[in-house]
Amino acid sequence: MSFVLVQVIVGGLLLGAVYALFSSGLTLVWGMMNIVNFAHGDFVMLGMYVAYVVYTLFGGGPIFGAPLATLVLATLGVVVYFGLIRGIMKGPMLAQILGTFGLALLLRYSVFWWFGANFLSLPQDIVGGTYAFAGLRVEASRLLAGIVALLVTLALHLLLTRSSLGSKMLAVAEDATAAQLMGIRPDTMQAIAWAIAAGATGLAGALIANFFYIVPTVGETLAIVAFVTVSLGGFGSVPGALVAGLLIGVIESLSGYLIGAVYKDIVVYLLFLFFLWFRPQGLMGKS
Amino acid sequence: MKLKHVTGLLSAAAMSIALAGAAVAQDKVVKIGAILPMSGGTASIGAHAKAAIEVALDIINNAHPELGKLPLAKNAGLAGLGGAKVEVIFADNQGSPATGQNQALRLITEEKVAAILGAYQSGITLTSSAIAEKYGIPYLTPESVAANLTERGFKWFFRTTPIAPDFVRIYDEFLTDMKAAGGKTDSIALVHDNTEYGTSVANTIAAGFKEKGRTNVIDVAYPVNATDLQAQVLQLKEKKPDVLLMISYTSDAILFAKTMQSQDYKPPILLADDAGYSDPSFIKAVGKISQGVFNRSAWAVGPAGSPSAIVADMYKKKSGEEMEDTVGREMQGFFVLVDAIDRAGSTDPAKIQAALKATDLKPDQLIMGYKGVKFDDKGQNVLASAYIIQLQDGENYVSVWPKANAEKPPMLPYKGW
Numbered sequence: 001m002s003f004v005l006v007q008v009i010v011g012g013l014l015l016g017a018v019y020a021l022f023s024s025g026l027t028l029v030w031g032m033m034n035i036v037n038f039a040h041g042d043f044v045m046l047g048m049y050v051a052y053v054v055y056t057l058f059g060g061g062p063i064f065g066a067p068l069a070t071l072v073l074a075t076l077g078v079v080v081y082f083g084l085i086r087g088i089m090k091g092p093m094l095a096q097i098l099g100t101f102g103l104a105l106l107l108r109y110s111v112f113w114w115f116g117a118n119f120l121s122l123p124q125d126i127v128g129g130t131y132a133f134a135g136l137r138v139e140a141s142r143l144l145a146g147i148v149a150l151l152v153t154l155a156l157h158l159l160l161t162r163s164s165l166g167s168k169m170l171a172v173a174e175d176a177t178a179a180q181l182m183g184i185r186p187d188t189m190q191a192i193a194w195a196i197a198a199g200a201t202g203l204a205g206a207l208i209a210n211f212f213y214i215v216p217t218v219g220e221t222l223a224i225v226a227f228v229t230v231s232l233g234g235f236g237s238v239p240g241a242l243v244a245g246l247l248i249g250v251i252e253s254l255s256g257y258l259i260g261a262v263y264k265d266i267v268v269y270l271l272f273l274f275f276l277w278f279r280p281q282g283l284m285g286k287s
Numbered sequence: 288m289k290l291k292h293v294t295g296l297l298s299a300a301a302m303s304i305a306l307a308g309a310a311v312a313q314d315k316v317v318k319i320g321a322i323l324p325m326s327g328g329t330a331s332i333g334a335h336a337k338a339a340i341e342v343a344l345d346i347i348n349n350a351h352p353e354l355g356k357l358p359l360a361k362n363a364g365l366a367g368l369g370g371a372k373v374e375v376i377f378a379d380n381q382g383s384p385a386t387g388q389n390q391a392l393r394l395i396t397e398e399k400v401a402a403i404l405g406a407y408q409s410g411i412t413l414t415s416s417a418i419a420e421k422y423g424i425p426y427l428t429p430e431s432v433a434a435n436l437t438e439r440g441f442k443w444f445f446r447t448t449p450i451a452p453d454f455v456r457i458y459d460e461f462l463t464d465m466k467a468a469g470g471k472t473d474s475i476a477l478v479h480d481n482t483e484y485g486t487s488v489a490n491t492i493a494a495g496f497k498e499k500g501r502t503n504v505i506d507v508a509y510p511v512n513a514t515d516l517q518a519q520v521l522q523l524k525e526k527k528p529d530v531l532l533m534i535s536y537t538s539d540a541i542l543f544a545k546t547m548q549s550q551d552y553k554p555p556i557l558l559a560d561d562a563g564y565s566d567p568s569f570i571k572a573v574g575k576i577s578q579g580v581f582n583r584s585a586w587a588v589g590p591a592g593s594p595s596a597i598v599a600d601m602y603k604k605k606s607g608e609e610m611e612d613t614v615g616r617e618m619q620g621f622f623v624l625v626d627a628i629d630r631a632g633s634t635d636p637a638k639i640q641a642a643l644k645a646t647d648l649k650p651d652q653l654i655m656g657y658k659g660v661k662f663d664d665k666g667q668n669v670l671a672s673a674y675i676i677q678l679q680d681g682e683n684y685v686s687v688w689p690k691a692n693a694e695k696p697p698m699l700p701y702k703g704w
Contacts (some may be wrong), residue, residue, distance in 0.1 A: 117325075117326075
């Protein structure tokens with residue numbers, strides 16, 4: 001019994017790391033621009049499809065797929081920023097929400113049209129199968145995603161707090177007009193933020209593709225968790241998203257195992273609302 | 288001169304009447320609405336079902352004498368309506384019962400369809416058929432299996448597919464035979480999602496098994512389109528049931544297969560209740576790690592040159608996929624509905640309803656392995672039945688039970704990967 005519980009917790013931590021990886025790009029855009037990117041889940045979906053296309057064309061694992069997905073999505077991030085976000089940021093709040101929502105549908109149905117509605121999947125053992133430590137079973141692909149989630153979180157955190165680029169980005173986030181007076185171009189900074197956020201999201205998609213199914217609507221399935229992770233972690237806080245992701249993963253796994261899977265979401269969201277009642281800024285958000 | 292003139296006029300008049308007659312026959316179109324999941328988590332099945340209906344349309348609207356006794360195949364269009372063509376208006380239910388209901392309303396009030404076919408997910412068939420009932424439009428479901436659909440006292444609702452009480456009998460007899468063949472079948476876990484389909488089929492099977500003396504049954508429910516199923520697989524691994532009966536759509540079926548492999552869990556018998564396990568994209572995605580899974584199906588391709596083999600070929604050309612049970616049931620239901628309209632000789636809803644009630648199709652008039660099509664007072668096809676098939680090599684299902692229909696003997700225990 002207790003041994004199975006350990007397995008459940010380990011599984012929950014790995015799942016949580018995936019949630020964190022999934023959410024890091026969302027929290028960055030949110031923190032930088034106060035924009036809720038409803039197309040976030042579909043960015044992850046595109047990352048998964050890039051990994052799939054790379055695999056079918058060239059074979060090989062995420063060594064090729066992941067960097068390419070990062071690059072493709074980072075480019076898309078810049079295009080989306082100049083083509084859509086810069087315009088709608090001047091509009092009313094509703095235009096911002098519906099703008100990214102429209103983008104989400106555009107991306108989803110473009111993929112429907114091109115790839116069809118079929119479920120796709122990468123071979124299960126593309127990243128070294130499953131490790132067994134003293135009876136404890138850990139999928140290599142999930143472990144890889146977990147490690148990368150930690151690294152991405154660390155890198156984004158260092159970038160925002162220790163580099164001059166990060167300081168400039170934060171300056172723009174704080175007060176774009178003042179930053180402009182200091183010689184920082186808000187447009188460039190925000191385009192960079194979109195490139196980094198979308199790139200991280202593409203990377204997440206490429207890694208999740210190693211153990212999840214790939215389908216045009218997969219973003220829908222995963223996006224709700226990302227929004228919850230980001231608001232629990234604190235809007236705009238990258239380390240907050242990591243901690244929140246891990247917490248949600250473990251709570252989901254434990255309640256799914258102990259109480260039953262159909263009730264696990266009730267437990268997760270009840271705790272989530274309860275927590276926000278006391279701390280609306282989230283775990284690590286600024287009050 | 289005068290006579291010539293009259294003859295000329297007469298022949299011109301005759302020609303124009305003939306032409307007008309032909310034009311009327313050609314212009315006459317019977318519109319049927321089809322509500323399907325074209326987007327959302329089950330969109331792959333919706334796309335396949337659409338292709339299947341389009342193949343059926345080709346068979347109905349063009350002459351296909353090679354298809355033998357299949358109704359509507361021999362001549363082009365509907366003979367009962369002067370060669371009228373059939374047109375299908377496809378409507379996306381988006382995987383949502385509310386959207387399905389709106390689509391039914393739109394099809395009836397704006398598209399003025401003669402009848403509706405739908406809607407794959409039982410929960411959506413439930414809501415959309417209520418609209419058809421209200422407007423008095425015939426509604427046929429080829430594939431929704433939740434038992435309560437035909438227990439509502441509806442007058443305009445018909446169902447061709449076998450349903451949960453049929454599955455109880457089929458699974459019970461199958462498991463009895465597997466036990467006789469040396470398999471372990473004493474404890475059973477019903478693994479199902481929380482949709483109308485998942486819960487109602489699980490409940491009917493649990494109750495039916497109890498009546499048949501199978502009391503060692505546990506229930507494992509999970510939310511549809513789950514992000515993670517490790518906790519459920521670990522629960523099952525701990526409880527060690529002899530038989531896993533999976534009642535799941537494609538997305539969760541794939542995630543279960545992947546998680547079972549990573550947790551190294553294999554039940555002695557893995558039996559699937561159609562749905563996701565019949566989706567060709569399930570086989571392509573995880574067939575190789577699901578070798579030996581049993582599945583329910585009423586589809587068998589039959590010998591080369593047989594109508595079912597020709598239809599399977601046409602479907603493959605259209606969709607690029609192998610024909611399977613779900614699309615076969617879809618196509619069969621559509622044929623039954625159009626056959627009734629043809630016999631009604633009219634698009635008047637009451638006449639179509641009467642023709643549906645009088646339906647009496649024999650096995651050699653069907654593409655599916657039903658014992659026929661004949662509706663009871665509730666609108667349920669009392670001659671529906673199914674076989675058990677098995678994914679022995681991880682690539683193609685073969686029929687393994689009952690023995691009379693078996694291509695190969697069943698393989699035990701579940702192999703997995």
